[in-house]
Each structure stands twice: as structure tokens, then as C-alpha cells.
Amino acid sequence: MTLKLHNFFRSSTSTRLRAALNLKGLDYEYVAYVLRDGETKTPEYLARNPQGLVPTLELEDGTNLGQSLAIIEWLEETYPEPALLPADPLGRARVRALAYMIACEIHPLNNLRVLFYARDKFGADEAAQAAWFTHWVTLTFDALETALATSPDTGRYCHGDVPGLADVCLYAQVWNNKRFDIALDRWPTIARIFGELDALPAFRDAAPPNQPDAAA
Amino acid sequence: MTLKLHNFFRSSTSTRLRAALNLKGLDYEYVAYVLRDGETKTPEYLARNPQGLVPTLELEDGTNLGQSLAIIEWLEETYPEPALLPADPLGRARVRALAYMIACEIHPLNNLRVLFYARDKFGADEAAQAAWFTHWVTLTFDALETALATSPDTGRYCHGDVPGLADVCLYAQVWNNKRFDIALDRWPTIARIFGELDALPAFRDAAPPNQPDAAA
Numbered sequence: 001m002t003l004k005l006h007n008f009f010r011s012s013t014s015t016r017l018r019a020a021l022n023l024k025g026l027d028y029e030y031v032a033y034v035l036r037d038g039e040t041k042t043p044e045y046l047a048r049n050p051q052g053l054v055p056t057l058e059l060e061d062g063t064n065l066g067q068s069l070a071i072i073e074w075l076e077e078t079y080p081e082p083a084l085l086p087a088d089p090l091g092r093a094r095v096r097a098l099a100y101m102i103a104c105e106i107h108p109l110n111n112l113r114v115l116f117y118a119r120d121k122f123g124a125d126e127a128a129q130a131a132w133f134t135h136w137v138t139l140t141f142d143a144l145e146t147a148l149a150t151s152p153d154t155g156r157y158c159h160g161d162v163p164g165l166a167d168v169c170l171y172a173q174v175w176n177n178k179r180f181d182i183a184l185d186r187w188p189t190i191a192r193i194f195g196e197l198d199a200l201p202a203f204r205d206a207a208p209p210n211q212p213d214a215a216a
Numbered sequence: 217m218t219l220k221l222h223n224f225f226r227s228s229t230s231t232r233l234r235a236a237l238n239l240k241g242l243d244y245e246y247v248a249y250v251l252r253d254g255e256t257k258t259p260e261y262l263a264r265n266p267q268g269l270v271p272t273l274e275l276e277d278g279t280n281l282g283q284s285l286a287i288i289e290w291l292e293e294t295y296p297e298p299a300l301l302p303a304d305p306l307g308r309a310r311v312r313a314l315a316y317m318i319a320c321e322i323h324p325l326n327n328l329r330v331l332f333y334a335r336d337k338f339g340a341d342e343a344a345q346a347a348w349f350t351h352w353v354t355l356t357f358d359a360l361e362t363a364l365a366t367s368p369d370t371g372r373y374c375h376g377d378v379p380g381l382a383d384v385c386l387y388a389q390v391w392n393n394k395r396f397d398i399a400l401d402r403w404p405t406i407a408r409i410f411g412e413l414d415a416l417p418a419f420r421d422a423a424p425p426n427q428p429d430a431a432a
Contacts, residue, residue, distance in 0.1 A: 069312065
């Protein structure tokens with residue numbers, strides 16, 4: 001199957017999905033969009049993805065899948081090996097909860113459209129935007145650090161020694177944090193896991209600076 | 217199994233989970249917390265849920281599960297019938313994407329702690345908070361309306377004629393919208409589905425005003 005990934009190098013949700021595709025060993029065609037230029041708000045793109053968001057995964061038959069975590073669950077069901085979720089329901093609940101801590105508590109507050117709203121409606125300057133961004137990262141990373149540091153289920157990665165769904169979210173979020181130079185010193189377990197992930201080609205090849213549209 | 221639901225009547229994520237438990241026909245003990253009084257920030261509660269968020273589902277053996285969508289996926293795997301996700305992977309991807317549109321794009325921006333931040337740091341008064349809340353609802357409900365209205369997969373509910381994961385998120389979000397009196401006229405398909413869901417006891421019994429702590 002030829003998969004087409006409609007995405008943007010710096011998009012955190014795109015980074016998640018690239019890492020998941022790489023972990024599954026799936027090849028894909030990279031289609032880049034410049035978000036600031038409104039390239040995902042065209043009628044053509046909106047027909048693929050009514051939210052006008054990246055990423056969209058286009059399947060060979062033209063079906064378009066949206067929402068990174070829904071796409072990754074689809075990948076997991078369609079290409080089960082290697083697994084991105086553990087086999088036991090409690091382990092799966094833990095991994096999904098760690099992933100959603102990032103996907104539902106940090107990322108939505110810190111994407112571009114939200115920063116623009118804060119700037120345009122609340123007059124938030126660069127410093128106020130950085131404070132906002134850092135606040136939401138810190139609030140949830142503090143809890144994530146506790147969850148990871150205190151659980152015997154944490155291994156080399158977020159859950160045991162096999163990278164999975166929580167790891168792709170964590171890896172993408174740490175990259176996203178670089179927008180405001182947020183250091184990881186406060187969260188040693190997160191920092192350690194990020195380092196482990198960054199040494200894996202599947203993750204490194206998904207990182208924003210290593211994408212074809214990063215140079216532009 | 218005796219399940220304990222640590223939650224708050226007005227919490228949208230709690231509403232989702234209550235509806236899912238009801239759809240599965242699972243009985244649970246209701247444990248209420250007053251968020252404004254910091255009752256989820258005590259050491260005892262933080263030991264259950266390091267984020268200090270509701271809901272938490274406590275299992276009979278004392279295991280605590282956090283993050284509403286992770287809990288619902290656990291319910292689905294542990295109590296498969298009636299199913300909250302369709303059987304086919306593309307259908308599952310669609311339902312999860314609809315659910316995440318709400319869970320990852322609307323709800324995180326509009327919960328209390330975010331409104332308080334806007335008030336305290338940006339001086340957002342009640343009108344500015346209402347504008348913020350309404351903006352994020354409208355942005356994603358417009359796309360959700362398109363996704364629902366244009367797909368042959370939409371039925372009586374979000375996906376066919378069986379209520380599921382997307383429906384519990386939609387139902388909870390529409391209740392949440394009532395905080396700022398957001399009318400549904402702009403989104404006829406969402407309004408229709410909400411009406412269908414609100415006629416089902418599993419949903420109606422999960423609605424905020426019908427909880428034991430709603431009177432207080």
C-alpha cells in the first residue's frame with residue numbers, strides 16, 4: 001500500500017505520526033504544507049480534512065484519515081507488528097493515559113492558532129506567549145514525571161522496553177517545547193526517555209529538523 | 217466488580233465516562249469532588265491521579281485509571297458488549313477521529329483552569345471568557361458538522377444507529393456548552409444527534425443535572 005502523509009515538519013501531531021509509521025516500518029510519500037501560508041485551509045485540503053489540520057493520512061484508495069491518535073490506532077489495528085500498545089488491557093490503559101496527558105492537556109493549548117488568539121485578542125506578546133506555553137507544559141510534565149518515575153511499569157521507554165504510543169507523543173512534545181527553549185532538567189525521567197528515543201532511527205528520522213520541508 | 221467513579225457532575229470528561237459506563241450496563245459507586253474547593257489537589261487524590269483531574273475510575277483491586285478516553289478504551293476491551301466502537305478498522309478510525317476532534321480540540325481549551333488563566337493573566341472578563349469558549353467550540357463544531365453531515369456513515373447517531381465513543385464526547389460537549397449558553401442552531405446535525413442521545417436513558421442518566429452532587 002502506498003500511503004501519503006499530508007503534514008508539516010514542525011507540527012507535533014505530524015511528528016507523532018511519522019514516528020509511528022517509522023516504528024511500523026511503513027513507507028510513505030511525504031507531502032508538505034506551510035501552515036502559516038494557509039495551505040491547509042484551501043477547498044482541496046478541507047475536502048480531505050474538514051478541520052484543515054495536519055496530519056492527514058491518505059490511503060491508496062483515496063480514503064483520508066484525520067486526527068493523529070486515531071490514525072495511529074488504525075495503524076495498530078491494521079499493521080499489528082511491532083505493537084505500539086502492550087497486550088494487557090491495564091497496560092494499554094496506562095499507555096493511552098500517558099499519551100492523552102500530552103495530547104489532551106498540553107498540545108491543544110500550545111499550537112499556533114491558540115498562540116495567535118492570545119496575541120490578537122489578549123495582546124499577549126512573545127514573553128506572555130512563552131509563559132502561557134511553558135505553564136501548560138510544566139503543569140502536565142510535572143504530573144507525567146511523577147507518573148513515570150513512580151511506576152514499576154516504566155522501563156527504558158514510557159512502558160517497558162518497547163517504544164509505543166506514549167513515546168511518540170512524548171518525543172513530539174519535547175520537540176515542540178524547543179519553540180520556547182524549555183529545558184528538561186526539571187523532569188529527569190522524561191529527559192532520560194527522550195534521550196533513549198532520540199537514539200532510535202525511527203524517532204530520529206521523524207524529528208522536525210530531519211524532514212524535507214525543514215530547510216525552507 | 218465494584219467500580220468507584222471519582223468525578224464531578226459538571227465535568228465534561230466525567231459525563232463522557234458516566235455515559236460509557238451506563239451504555240455498558242456497569243454499576244458504579246459515585247464519589248463526588250468539588251473542583252473549585254481543590255478537593256482533587258489533596259495528597260490523597262494526587263496519589264490516585266497525579267494530574268489532580270477527574271475522572272478517575274477505581275477498580276476493585278485499588279487500581280486507579282485516569283484520562284477519560286483511556287478509561288473508555290479499557291472498558292471497551294474489558295466489557296466488549298455492547299460495543300462503543302464499530303468492528304471495522306476504518307469505522308473505528310472515523311469514530312475515534314470524531315471523538316478526538318472534541319477531546320483534543322475543544323475541551324482542553326475550555327476547562328476551568330484555562331478560563332482562570334485567561335482571567336488572571338490576560339484580564340479576560342466574563343465576556344472575553346465567553347468569546348474564547350465560543351470561538352473554540354465554533355471552530356471545531358463547524359468542522360464536526362461538515363464531517364457528520366457529509367458522511368454516509370452518519371446515522372441516527374455519529375456512526376450508524378448504535379451510540380458509541382464519538383457520541384459520549386459529543387453529548388458531554390453540548391452539555392459543557394451550556395456554561396455559556398451556546399445554541400446549536402448553527403449545527404443541525406449535531407443538534408439532531410444530541411436530541412437522539414438525550415432521549416436515551418444511558419445518556420440522560422449521565423447528564424450533569426442528574427448527578428447526586430448537582431444540587432449543592
